[in-house]
Amino acid sequence: MLTRRIIPCLDVKDGRVVKGVHFVNLRDAGDPVELGTRYSDEGADELVFLDITATIRSRKTIVELVRKVAENVFIPFTVGGGIRSVEQIDELLRSGAEKCSVNTAAVSNPDILTQAAQRFGNQCVVLAIDARRSKTKAGHWQVTVKAGTEPTDIDAVEWAVEGAKRGAGEILLTSMDADGTQKGYDIELTRAVADAVTVPVIASGGAGTLEHLYDAIVAGHAEAVLMASITHFENYTINQMKEYLRSRGIAVNL
Amino acid sequence: MWWQKVIFICFSTQQLNDSTNSMIAIIDYGAGNLTSVKRALDYLKIPSVISPDPKAVRSAKQIIFPGVGHAAAAMKKLRERGLDGALRDAFAAGTPIMGICLGTQIILSRSEEGDTECLGIIAGTVPRFRLSDPALKVPHMGWDAITVKQKHPVLCDVRPGDEFYFVHSYYPLPSDPSAVIATCGYETEFPAIIGAMNFIGTQFHPEKSGSAGLRILKNFAAWKGAPC
Numbered sequence: 001m002l003t004r005r006i007i008p009c010l011d012v013k014d015g016r017v018v019k020g021v022h023f024v025n026l027r028d029a030g031d032p033v034e035l036g037t038r039y040s041d042e043g044a045d046e047l048v049f050l051d052i053t054a055t056i057r058s059r060k061t062i063v064e065l066v067r068k069v070a071e072n073v074f075i076p077f078t079v080g081g082g083i084r085s086v087e088q089i090d091e092l093l094r095s096g097a098e099k100c101s102v103n104t105a106a107v108s109n110p111d112i113l114t115q116a117a118q119r120f121g122n123q124c125v126v127l128a129i130d131a132r133r134s135k136t137k138a139g140h141w142q143v144t145v146k147a148g149t150e151p152t153d154i155d156a157v158e159w160a161v162e163g164a165k166r167g168a169g170e171i172l173l174t175s176m177d178a179d180g181t182q183k184g185y186d187i188e189l190t191r192a193v194a195d196a197v198t199v200p201v202i203a204s205g206g207a208g209t210l211e212h213l214y215d216a217i218v219a220g221h222a223e224a225v226l227m228a229s230i231t232h233f234e235n236y237t238i239n240q241m242k243e244y245l246r247s248r249g250i251a252v253n254l
Numbered sequence: 255m256w257w258q259k260v261i262f263i264c265f266s267t268q269q270l271n272d273s274t275n276s277m278i279a280i281i282d283y284g285a286g287n288l289t290s291v292k293r294a295l296d297y298l299k300i301p302s303v304i305s306p307d308p309k310a311v312r313s314a315k316q317i318i319f320p321g322v323g324h325a326a327a328a329m330k331k332l333r334e335r336g337l338d339g340a341l342r343d344a345f346a347a348g349t350p351i352m353g354i355c356l357g358t359q360i361i362l363s364r365s366e367e368g369d370t371e372c373l374g375i376i377a378g379t380v381p382r383f384r385l386s387d388p389a390l391k392v393p394h395m396g397w398d399a400i401t402v403k404q405k406h407p408v409l410c411d412v413r414p415g416d417e418f419y420f421v422h423s424y425y426p427l428p429s430d431p432s433a434v435i436a437t438c439g440y441e442t443e444f445p446a447i448i449g450a451m452n453f454i455g456t457q458f459h460p461e462k463s464g465s466a467g468l469r470i471l472k473n474f475a476a477w478k479g480a481p482c
Contacts, residue, residue, distance in 0.1 A: 001439065003397045003417060040464065045397055070293050076419055076462050096290055098462060121322060123393050123421045169393065198391055223396070253397040253417040 003253045004217050005045035005224035006241050007202060008231045010035055011052045012081075015061055018052070019228050021180035022148075029232035033068045039231065040073045042238040045253055047077040048101070048172070048226060052147060054082025063095050070096020078172070080128055086115045093120060101126035101172050104145040107152060107159075110166055117167025122199075127168035131156035131189055132176040141175075141189050148176050157192050164197045171197060172226070175205040182208025182229055190220030202226050210236060210244040217250055278302040278475060279314035281341070281357075283321075283331040291320045291354065291471075294461040298468060300475045308340035316475065317344055319455075321356030325380065325424075326368035328360055338373055345375050345453060350479035352408075353455030358448060359426050361455055367424050376450050378428035385441045395421045398458075400436045400446045406481070408454050408473045409436065409447070416466040418446075418458035425457055452479035 010017045010032050017035050018026040029035065036047050049069070051062040059082065066079055079092050080101030089100045105112050106127055116125045130148050131141035141156035160171050173193050175186035185206045194201040200223035203216035207227035216222045230236050242252040278295060280288050282304045295302040302318070303310070311317060319341065321328060332338045345351060353361050360372040365380035372380070383392045397417040402409055425444040428434060435454065438446035446457050454474070460467035 001398065002394065005396055043464075070290065071297065074294055074297070074462060074468055075464050076421075076459075094289060096293060098290075121324070123322075123395060169395070198388075200391055200395060223391075 001251045003045070003251045004222075004245065005202075006043075006213075006238055006252070007046045007048055007224055007226045008035075008039045008044050008238070009048040009050065009204065009226045009228045011050050011228065012062065012065065013052050015065070017232065019180065019232055022176065029228075032065055033072060035232070036069050036077070037072045039238060040075050043242065043254070044075065044238050045224070046075055046098075047073065049077060049079050049081075050101075051079070051081030054147070059088070063091060066092055066095040066097050078126055080126065080172075084112075086112060086119060089116050089120065089124075093124060099124040099126050099170070101128040103128040103130065106163060106168075107143060107145050107154065110162070113163055113166040113168050117169070122167050122169035125168050126170045126172050127160070127163035128172040128174070129156055129160060129163075129193075130174045130176050131186075133186070133189070139188070139192075141192075144176060148179075156189065157196050160193045160197050160201075164199045168199060170200050170202065172202045172204060173222075178206025179204075180229060181206055184208060184212040185216040185220060185222075185225075187215055187220045190216055190222050194221035194223075200224060208235075210241060213241055214245060214248055214250065217245070275313050276301065276315055278316045278318055279310050280304045280318045280320060281311060281337060282306040283328060283335060283337055288320055290459075291318055291461045294468060294471055295475075298472050298475070300472070306335055306337070308336040311337060311340040312343050312347075314344070314349060316477075317341070317349055317351045318354065318474075319351060319357035319361070320354040320461075321360070322421075323356055324367060325356065325360055325365040325370040325372065328356055329370055329372060332360075332373075341373060342375060345451075348452050348479050350474070350477050351453045352474045353453065354461070355422060355457060355459060358455030358457055359424060361453060362426055362428065365424060376428055376433060376448065376453065377430065378426060378433070378448075380424045380426055382424050383440065383444075387441055390441055393421055393423045394440045397463075398438050398440070398446075400438050400458075402436045402447075404432075404435050404449075406435050406447075406449060406454065407477050408470060410473060411469055412436075412466065418456070418460065418463040418467060420446075420458045422457060426455065449481065451481060
């Protein structure tokens with residue numbers, strides 16, 4: 001039976017892992033290679049590295065980081081942040097990443113999903129969506145781009161469906177409203193997207209307790225749960241998360 | 255001096271040839287993430303070389319045939335580089351060969367992916383998942399447990415409940431059921447590891463399956479090619 005995945009997320013800025021609230025007020029959380037290796041040893045199913053600086057200079061740093069991680073970590077990992085072209089995806093995959101996540105570039109040029117899927121297969125194309133609850137339309141979420149700084153008129157659920165159709169093999173869905181609050185995932189958003197697409201959805205943003213993980217899977221219909229604050233600051237180990245989920249009847253790789 | 259360079263080049267070519275014979279050759283056919291297999295072997299301190307050269311494949315101590323990608327594109331590249339013949343020769347010569355994912359699939363006779371004629375080293379087909387449960391997604395992607403059906407030296411320390419990382423929409427289906435070494439379930443039971451003689455192939459990615467996967471690669475490196 002396919003197990004539900006526990007995925008620690010490492011936001012990387014200037015070569016360090018950081019974590020903030022609602023994408024701001026960043027705290028230092030350690031060295032990315034060290035932390036990645038630790039999570040892998042502790043039993044994480046996958047890792048996600050997001051380059052949150054995403055400048056031309058940081059691009060070289062992130063390729064270097066991917067190489068170092070790949071020398072030490074033998075579980076799949078996704079890299080994202082500022083990816084603009086299929087060539088960049090090629091470079092990151094060659095450097096050892098299993099998947100690449102695209103966010104802003106996919107909104108401005110959705111064809112990048114198709115091109116990347118045709119060239120590398122849809123299993124390594126992840127569409128990252130940062131969604132914010134609409135203030136005007138109840139039960140709707142707006143896609144935001146540029147690390148959450150720029151709202152668009154695009155509906156998050158529709159965009160997920162379209163992205164999957166165009167070649168994304170997985171959706172990394174972050175609730176901007178919940179991110180870093182540790183008050184729980186946006187279950188309504190997660191379920192709306194997970195029920196609308198046929199590809200796996202990774203719930204992201206808001207994990208604070210073990211029950212939140214359970215809710216995202218059972219009520220939110222997520223295939224995988226992503227977390228940052230609760231692992232970086234050692235509230236819970238990966239093992240504790242898996243033990244808990246298993247005790248509540250969810251299949252995990254333990 | 256120029257002659258120093260010549261001596262150096264002769265020496266290093268010689269060294270390279272010698273070393274290929276004592277190394278695992280990872281077949282480079284322009285597809286797939288060869289580097290992750292290489293990195294896993296480096297981590298285990300197992301000497302290996304990524305090579306597109308049919309000669310190196312024929313003379314290798316062992317061969318890993320990895321792959322992510324499309325069956326038709328992979329077969330085209332193998333034929334262009336003369337690697338299809340080299341693989342058949344190596345198999346006939348008894349060289350231990352390990353397939354991974356697409357590498358395991360195209361060892362068989364035919365794949366539904368692009369209706370592609372494959373190597374036919376082992377008789378069988380590569381069907382696509384046809385699932386009736388709409389909640390199950392294709393590709394089958396993530397960590398899943400396997401059931402070992404037959405003892406095999408490469409699987410000697412696989413423990414019940416060990417899980418491996420899968421990502422695939424097609425699966426290998428050998429004609430001879432005795433070539434199924436382990437299975438996995440995804441609505442139906444499908445072969446997760448196949449093997450015959452000196453070939454063993456996994457549908458999952460041992461190089462991305464954490465410590466359980468690394469143990470399989472380590473066991474393969476110690477395997478002389480004799481089945482149980």
